[in-house]
Amino acid sequence: MAAQDRVEARRLKGFRDLLPGVAASKEKIIQIARQEAYLAGFQPIATPALEYADILVGSGGGETEKEVYKFQDHGERLVGLRFDLTVPFARFVAEHQNELAFPFKKFQVDEVWRGEKPQKGRYRQFCQADLDIVGADSVAADFEVISTLLRIIEGTVNQPFTMMLSHRAVISGLIKHFFPAFDTAGENSALIALDKLGKVGAEIVQNMLVQIPGGTEAGAKSFLQVISRKDAAGHSDLAAIGDVVASDAVAAGGIARLDELIALLSPVIPKSGKVLVDLSVARGLGYYTGVVFETTIDSLPGFGSVSSGGRYDQLLSRFTNRSLPGVGGSLGVDRVLGALEELQKIPTTAAAKVYVAIATEDAQTYGIQLALELRQSGIATDYALSAGKLGNQFKYADKNGCPLVVTVGSDELKAQQFSLKNMRTGMEEKGLAAAGLVRKIQVALQ
């Protein structure tokens, strides 16, 4: 092709390619999530990446909505790429409610898109693994989502982590108590301000609260004080908070729900995990109504959450008049992947265990036969696609990280033998009988 017709190979800002080692690690994360979800009876579903824009927007996604990729399709419909899996799931449940048995426990792994400002470790396309239960408002449902996520986080992160539990009704009760002059918009603004506490600190949040119409400095100070107070076990001080909101039945119910949930979770918290009640966790998304949570990796304090979610009892009411309370949570698959990269736990390649080198062209078919035999025994095997220089073939195996190289040429073909080199130890054996290939390789890989 003429050089002037050439297109520069370039990617869109904020998007990434995954090279084999990273792609294999992502796949492993998804497999662990899938296996735990399957064991816990969550059923897989899938929805399209594109939805009518009005399905996505106006769903309480808050600031996220501005980031939705929206455009006109070939039929001049206004469409958008989903920005999460929860809103399309609500649409899915409303549309298929007569085909599902409730409570419906769903599992979905899929990519989502947000045109947000790219930051280190955050991309405009990312993968989520979502567990949701709709049609149940019991603490057992909250427990089921959260305990399954704890197992998934334990299995994928493989590092000390902390899940913080909070409750929207308790936060709302505190806001109502300390800012009696706030209207509904003011209460929402207060929630959004609180959500920034971890990032910007108490002083800035206090200022934000004071500036909301009806906000007072005294109210803001007391609010932040109560919400930040911890008991001996490191939980938010639910006894003190309970006193403040005692006359608010909904908020008091939230405290009771947190107590019950902690009691259920205590025996199943994974060895590497902690679960703490932390009422300063608010979660930005508008649709949450009950328990909310997020999870951080202890050794990566600035990295942000790898798994979050909560109860959303009203979300489905956008689409259906049937009352279907829901609770759900997400593993941020690409967030976990980013954390493993940060912790340098990602292999550099994802190559086969054995590479069959071809010394002479007449041995190509023989080499293929040996490779197929190994694959048949479940051993991932690659082979040379032409009989080039042996030195180059060994370099290739080395660059790909193959631990074992089998070599065959004219002599080996005649004698039905092979040579074996262990790329880690450098040890080489010649004249091995082809009949013993699989066993020999199995032993060498142990």
Place this chain on the structure above:
Amino acid sequence: MAAQDRVEARRLKGFRDLLPGVAASKEKIIQIARQEAYLAGFQPIATPALEYADILVGSGGGETEKEVYKFQDHGERLVGLRFDLTVPFARFVAEHQNELAFPFKKFQVDEVWRGEKPQKGRYRQFCQADLDIVGADSVAADFEVISTLLRIIEGTVNQPFTMMLSHRAVISGLIKHFFPAFDTAGENSALIALDKLGKVGAEIVQNMLVQIPGGTEAGAKSFLQVISRKDAAGHSDLAAIGDVVASDAVAAGGIARLDELIALLSPVIPKSGKVLVDLSVARGLGYYTGVVFETTIDSLPGFGSVSSGGRYDQLLSRFTNRSLPGVGGSLGVDRVLGALEELQKIPTTAAAKVYVAIATEDAQTYGIQLALELRQSGIATDYALSAGKLGNQFKYADKNGCPLVVTVGSDELKAQQFSLKNMRTGMEEKGLAAAGLVRKIQVALQ
């Protein structure tokens, strides 16, 4: 929410939701493809769904390019959703060539989008599993892609199928021979006409050929005759075709390549599969240069191809001046899924094996304990999220297709026992000791 704020739960035309039974089947197809690719040393990669539009368009996708979802993003860049995985892969290789060892064998499973007219079993979003090798032009590379796909097709389709092999250079040689007056555009039009042979029949294709500037009726007749002639084994008559193109070294090389490939493939053709040379298979996409193939399921003659691909020695030259010949093939994951649906091989749900029913509220925690114990032993288990009417709980288990229901209530809690009902046989046992739960369930599931 007020009824006037409600949004109708609806999907975009040409897109589908997957309910659990279907979603689980799709996942199974992908797992089989992934496992075979892994065994054969293909390495996973991933690329973004969105690319600069000029990366996608002008890449030889032909009619497909009109169907690309294109739009301006937040930064006023013209972007598009990928319409296949091959073009983004070419961009990927050009961009990362210094990080890869060649020949590079890649595997990618991902969704693609085409705004084409929706037809039965064809959607505007669909999933492909692609195997590609770049940096090798040997017959062993063609064999590696095709033989791995044959194993994947065998494992996923699980039905008699036929793969048809063809070669672009042989077809071009025949076109040049029978239509010496065609210019390059005419040759391309002839290829596109030939690609429609299976769908529209010889008469219409003959008319299309005659209408190309320089086309003659005699040429069109002879061309279609030679290309449709079969030998005793059902292959295209390569001996006769070889005589026609004997003076065309490139076409003759194509015939030799097909002969070599068939010789390599013969010993590994799966029991349920046939591989036939059929030179009437042209493949629409512009980028193919060598071997091309497509695969149909014998019992679904009108269904179309479930796996196709070919050699594309020039594709990467759009992005790089380095010569990197390639060969690749796709399993149409959603095509196979559609075929299994057509053949009624899809389960209706993907529920757990055991459902733990809760007869009385005080047994909730006990029921959860039993469920967690079963999950710990690898048995997918669901449990009631509240102690509603037992009859409804059994209906739920039945609707979800759970084969076994464990029931616990106050009495069972006190005695540390459980009841077990086999939903298939209707048989019920009471007073079973909780200590024997896992063993009892394992036996019942056998």
